Amino acid sequence: MAREVSESCMDSLLTEIVSSYCNVLYAAKPELAARRIEAIGYQVGHQLSERYTMERPRFSDHLEAIKFICKDFWSELFKKQIDNLKTNHRGTFVLQDDKFAWLSRMSGEPSTETRGSAQEAGNKAAETTGMHLYFPCGIIRGALSNLGIPCAVSADISNLPACSFVIRIKV
């Protein structure tokens, strides 16, 4: 009974969400737009984690839950697993995805229309790309908090198309 949706539809939907929130709905307030997008991601992650943990026995600790996110959860969403997981054993985890699906079709080159120095243009490009990462951060945060782990998630795009998500568990 499962219905399917094409990946390109998902990609287009997400780009459009970011675009309309940033340029139309909260044009003057990018902070607010980011928070709204993250909140949408939170609810989605909440519901998805409910669905994908159905068959599994309960997790015994935080590491198990994070490993679940890295393996099963990520493969349900993106058909691949997280490539690298690092932790400092004090509540911070770094999940690195070498080719993040939703960024793979975005160019990292700044648009030729922007004036000003190349550095500025580069920053603006990074900012716009960064906007697209609030949604997956929200998904991870929603999934973890539904499993009983309150946390804060941020993304790091120092080298595209690889992308790292930093999870800080709130004690």
Added chain:
Amino acid sequence: MIVCIAVVGHQTELKILMEKKRGKWVFSFVHSKVKSYSISISGIKPRAREKMIVCIAVVGHQNNPLYIQSFTEADDALKLHHIVHCSLDVVDERVNNPKKSGPMLNETFLGLLYPTENYKVYGYLTNTKVKFILVTTDLDVRDADVRNFFRRFHSAYLDAVSNPFHVPGKKITSKTFAERVTNIVKSVSFHTTG
């Protein structure tokens, strides 16, 4: 139908015991002079004891009720709420115990709350700390049946929660969910008789 006959003398103490012995209802009167009278009524057949699901409840991770539905004609909603509430304590106890059991808990008799009816209460705990409580009337309930029931109920719950109009933490108000649950209960009830 005679349920009880009481005779109380001027200074006699009377104790009336209702007991079920070998399928018959036995009432014994204990007179203060150590004489006991007993009346046994054998014509009453207890109601056909098929496994009947009395009530199913979903409780969130902060022990907030998300959904409760009862399937008996006599709607003792309060009594069922009470049963569900008590069973939550047992669930918490099991969870905090370091024994490693899977997501499925079995709760046995909650004891005779009423002398005429026995209830079996089953619990199920998901990974997201949502509890399903199932109250059913007594019979040899097979483990496999209850697991099966919970699995189907879980997937109906998932679909209800994935509704974008559902606010997590609030009660489930979807009619589709209620219908699906009723169907699941019906199909399970007919399956196990005798």
